Amino acid sequence: MLKNIALKIHRNPELAFQEKKAVKILTKPLKEAGFNVQVGLAGMDTAFKAVWENNNNKNKPKIAFLAEYDALKEMGHACGHNLIGTIAVGAALALTEVCNELPGTLMVLGTPAEEGGGGKVIMADQGIFDDIDAVILCHPKNKTMTIRDGLALVHVKFKFYGKESHASVAPEKGISALEAMINSFVAINSLRQFVKDDVKIHGIINKGGVAPNIVPKYCEAEFLIRASTLEELEKVKLKVYEAVKHAGGTVGADVEIEEGLEYADRNNNKKLANLFKNNLEKLGEKVSPPPKIGEIGSSDIGNVSHLTAAIHPYIKICSEDIINHTPEFKEAAASKKGIDGMIKAAKAMAMTGYDLFYKDGVLKEVRREFNTWEAKEKGGSSK
Ligand SMILES: [Zn+2]
Ligand SMILES: [Zn+2]
Structure with a gap:
């Protein structure tokens, strides 16, 4: 099913803020599984929220898996966002299927227009991330990494x-x-x-x-x-x-x-990244260290990472000489390697969600790291 979702979005590339088909494709299985789905969020028609709540414990903790699904101008899914959206949906379905009575709230947040439109910046400005304890988004790349800076x-x-x-x-x-x-x-x-x-x-x-x-x-x-x-x-x-x-x-x-x-620049939550790394390694994935110099882009996840504990790991879907935003990467985003990487990332995301909900003290440590960063940032900055 996940393969079909990813390939369908890949075949129907949509630009920033026009991702209507992708939103339909991604929210359908969530609705069917019992998630409470709201399409249209923060003033954007193609942002969405799918919520899995436990009636006995409606509030905390709140964990969100983030989906992206916009394509590039004249290039289609050459950044592989068809896989990002599917990873988030796959992980949420897997976790809620195994743990029906989650002790808290799990969300899939659909964040449109990463390629230039800044959907997450708009959502961040409207307080969508304010009461969320941790967010995870996994991006396809030519290397698997759990930490990488963003400018x-x-x-x-x-x-x-x-x-x-x-x-x-x-x-x-x-x-x-x-x-x-x-x-x-x-x-x-x-x-x-x-x-x-x-x-x-x-x-x-x-x-x-x-x-x-x-x-x-x-x-x-x-x-x-x-x-x-x-x-x-x-x-x-x-x-x-x-x-x-x-x-x-x-x-x-x-x-x-x-x-x-x-x-904003990216504030990687190292504790959370480490959980994701351990889970990827359990699944047999080799995790590379972050690049020593260069190879850095930017993403609107940066703004989210200034508001809550966040990670933006990468999953390898092609050989190292293939770079995002090229026709070769577009091909990789619909290849067998692409789909295999996507499934692995979805499993690691579900396992990390499990760790956060169920393992004693884990989320506390993740939050402590974020709170320490925030206190330092607020104390040290003139803004
Ligand atoms: Zn891109
Ligand atoms: Zn991208």
């Missing part, structure tokens, strides 16, 4: 406004939004040697003018800026914005900065 990230659009004119007859009457944009790319490149090693700034051109014989009136670039923490990101961001404003100004263009959602 803080901000999504920005730079809009350049100039003035049209004939590019040959009267160029002096125009202001080139394109030159302003090109200057900005150069200015950002000049900044690179004056930021920390783990800072990443990368962008594309969305709009570069209409025709070569018209001085471009409007151009637009889209950037992602990443740094190791939100605090560091704040500093880098301001440097980039200043550089872009000045660079745009050199040709007399106006610059508008449109800032999107911010993803």
